[in-house]
Amino acid sequence: MPELPEVETIANGLHKRVAGDRIESIWVGSKPEPLKSSAREISATLEGAQVEGVRRVGKHIVFDLRSPGTLDSSQWIVHLGMTGRMLVANPEAELPKHTHLVAKLHSGRELRFVDPRRFGRLEVRRGSFSGPGAEPLQITAEDFAQLFHRSKAPIKAALLNQNLLHGVGNIYADEALFRAGIRPRRRANTLTRTQLARLLAGLQKVLRAAIAAGGSSVSDYVDADGEAGLFQIQHRVYGREGKPCARCKTPIKKIVLGGRGTHYCPRCQK
Numbered sequence: 001m002p003e004l005p006e007v008e009t010i011a012n013g014l015h016k017r018v019a020g021d022r023i024e025s026i027w028v029g030s031k032p033e034p035l036k037s038s039a040r041e042i043s044a045t046l047e048g049a050q051v052e053g054v055r056r057v058g059k060h061i062v063f064d065l066r067s068p069g070t071l072d073s074s075q076w077i078v079h080l081g082m083t084g085r086m087l088v089a090n091p092e093a094e095l096p097k098h099t100h101l102v103a104k105l106h107s108g109r110e111l112r113f114v115d116p117r118r119f120g121r122l123e124v125r126r127g128s129f130s131g132p133g134a135e136p137l138q139i140t141a142e143d144f145a146q147l148f149h150r151s152k153a154p155i156k157a158a159l160l161n162q163n164l165l166h167g168v169g170n171i172y173a174d175e176a177l178f179r180a181g182i183r184p185r186r187r188a189n190t191l192t193r194t195q196l197a198r199l200l201a202g203l204q205k206v207l208r209a210a211i212a213a214g215g216s217s218v219s220d221y222v223d224a225d226g227e228a229g230l231f232q233i234q235h236r237v238y239g240r241e242g243k244p245c246a247r248c249k250t251p252i253k254k255i256v257l258g259g260r261g262t263h264y265c266p267r268c269q270k
Contacts, residue, residue, distance in 0.1 A: 001080070002080050004059065004136065004210075014086060034118055057130065074124060077123040081115060081120035084120030099114050134147065134166070137208070141197045154184060170261070171235070174262060176202045176206050
């Protein structure tokens with residue numbers, strides 16, 4: 001599933017391509033699973049609206065919309081799920097299988113939502129969408145410590161709790177815990193403020209590095225141009241089970257924690 005850096009990369013790419021454009025018409029497919037709002041609501045909100053901008057909130061792509069000639073604003077919110085893609089295409093380009101929405105733009109291009117497994121979600125709403133948890137790239141060390149100091153959950157599971165901290169997923173939780181020297185099974189409430197500050201610094205560093213590299217392509221992820229990310233070549237633990245740790249040469253271990261594959265160095269992480 002695309003995580004914060006991948007969604008940030010896609011949102012930035014979409015913003016460059018469609019900000020200022022107007023949505024002239026909408027086609028919505030017949031599959032109900034991707035529709036968190038009804039097809040009628042989606043069409044009514046999107047058709048005729050101008051795209052003011054595109055940004056990331058947690059793991060969501062948010063299109064800020066404005067109805068022409070009015071002050072009315074709304075938002076189109078896209079969650080990519082596991083295999084969802086948002087693509088800007090020329091109308092003559094072949095329509096991919098599993099396309100669930102096509103927005104025809106005033107510029108002549110099309111904005112397409114494609115999702116083979118249909119775990120992605122499309123929603124429209126009035127007002128501002130802020131997401132369920134804190135933003136990891138903006139949170140302070142003090143507020144970060146407050147999120148976890150009472151939690152008895154393993155710190156890896158706590159990092160993945162989107163109601164606490166939104167946008168962090170499996171890859172970057174593993175990578176941040178390695179950089180902070182913390183084992184994934186450690187209970188969150190046993191970590192000192194110094195350790196939590198180190199974890200936040202590691203998390204923010206790895207997220208920013210991944211954004212700069214265009215995200216990690218380990219499965220289906222591509223950006224708004226259909227290009228793969230490059231950060232997977234910088235992974236230090238994720239997907240490297242059995243390979244030597246870059247620091248100490250101890251083989252990286254993989255366990256299952258909370259139903260998620262979890263990677264760590266048994267020597268470097270305590």
